[in-house]
Amino acid sequence: MTPRPDYAGLRFPRGLYGITPDTDDTGMLLDAIAAAARGGLRSLQWRRKHSASPEALLSQGQAIAGLCRELGLVFIVNDDWKLAQLLAADGVHLGRDDGDLAATRAALGPARIIGVSCYADLARAQDLLAQGADYIAFGAVYPSPTKPEAARVPLELLAQARAQLEQLPAPRPAMVAIGGIHAGNAAPVVQAGADALAIIQGIFQATDIEAAARACAQAFV
Incomplete structure (x- = not known):
């Protein structure tokens, strides 16, 4: 049996976890990912909710998968495990409606x-951890323009979840925080226990993507 990845005692890399904006401009995305990697990006989730065609979707996914392999980034596909399998991705992220974990x-x-997305639900996180999730994601930590309706997650909940994770054997599942995070507010989230910060706009809509990624990654130093 192939063992799970071990990222220094975790089952997902600690640090900056970029999530791509939804766009057909593959060239722009590749440039942005490369810039973020120079700034300290450790992992990437490719998130596409809309695409011109299945062919265009696959083409973009193949290009991003290849770049992530070249850069040494852990590559996660949002929502679709079949597409993750087709692209030989490192894994998949599942929301509430994206299928059964088992x-x-x-x-x-x-x-x-x-x-897995756990929103602001610690009981959901506990259930999915018992089913073998490699990371649990809580959000929105701060108001998020991507999902303005998302329930807010207090830092105290992150601390509670981290305390429970610390009781699990290594390599343990990781905790990801998402929602409105940027360089100016990242540090308290890491201090509360987040192993990784999932960021879209705080990186990929910055004027200087490399500098924004580097500033966000400083929260882990």
Whole structure:
């Protein structure tokens, strides 16, 4: 049996976790990802909710997967485990409506990363951890323009979740925080226990993407 990845005692890399903006401009995305990697990006989630065609979607996914391999970034596909499998991605991120974790694990095997959205629900996180999630994601920590309706997650909840994770054997699942995070507010989230910060606009809509990524990554120093 192939072992799960071990990222210094975690099952997902500690640090900056970029999430791509939804765009058909693949060239722009590739340039942005490369710039973020120079600034300290450790992992990337490719998130597409809309695409001109299945062919265009696959083409963009292949280009991003190849760049992530070249740069040494952990590559996660949002929502779609079949697409993750097709792209030989490192894993998939599942929301509430994106399928059953156990079935996804059976399809992808033991080595691939499965991350899950837990919103502001600690009980959901506990259930999904028991099912074998490799990371649990809580958000929105701060008001998020991407999902303005999302429930807010107090830093105290992150601290509670981290305390529970610390009781699990290594390599343990990681905790990801998402929602409105940028260089100016990242440090308290890491101090509360987040292993990784999932950021879209705070990196990819910055005027200087490399500098924004570097500033966000400083929260882990």
